Amino acid sequence: MIEIQNVTKRFQDKKMSVTALNHVSFNVGKGEIVGLLGENGAGKTTLLRSVATLLTPTEGKITIDGHDTVKHPDKIKKQMGVLFGGETGLYNRMTARENLEYFAALYHLSKHETKVRIDELTKMFGMRDYLDRKVEGFSKGMRQKMAIARTLIHNPDIILFDEPTTGLDITASNVFRQLVQELKSQGKTILFSSHIMEEVSMLCDHVAMIHKGQLVYHGEIEALYKEENSQDLNYIFMSKLVRGDEGYAI
Structure with missing residues (x-):
């Protein structure tokens, strides 16, 4: 459904070049819910904006249902819902x-x-x-x-959420989580970023971790728990950053 292939995004100003994404590659299958984890400034929003056709990759490409986000943005926008934080x-x-x-x-x-x-x-x-x-x-x-x-x-059919529960009270956050489960049952494909590890653990099939623009892990969340011998997603995330993990599971 979503294929992110060797995507790099650089921003250039008069004095310097900033690499927001550095050769990021992973796929999101139809009906999957993928949680995107990373610190502020890690590149999560840049990646979501690129998938949403709002940014053009400096290198690499993104295809959605076989349509290139740069060549066929109009076809993609019709089947996509997007919410960015703030x-x-x-x-x-x-x-x-x-x-x-x-x-x-x-x-x-x-x-x-x-x-x-x-x-x-x-x-x-x-x-x-x-x-x-x-x-x-x-x-x-x-x-x-x-x-x-x-x-x-x-x-x-495809939904991108950037920090979707920001500003919601406990009741509304729970309603949102129930909504995501309902959307999954309808076969929707969802990619969302969140700082709430419990939310990601509860809702996601897969997780993608980004650190300083690089993908440090992508794979099934249950496989990650088994690999790390822990179900504490916050601990796993911080541990991977400290170790400087560069490999990821498919």
């Missing part, structure tokens, strides 16, 4: 309902499809009380719920 993509002067209707129209959903999806997402995230209020007065948690709903409005 970027809700919402319009403050519009109500929550109007925002969802607007994004549904961008994906050419019919009025009936739009109404059904809004009803489903409103019920799922408990947004009925503020669905017809302007977004400008929303709390951070309310905005994040809306941002997730906006990401899913067109029922995408």
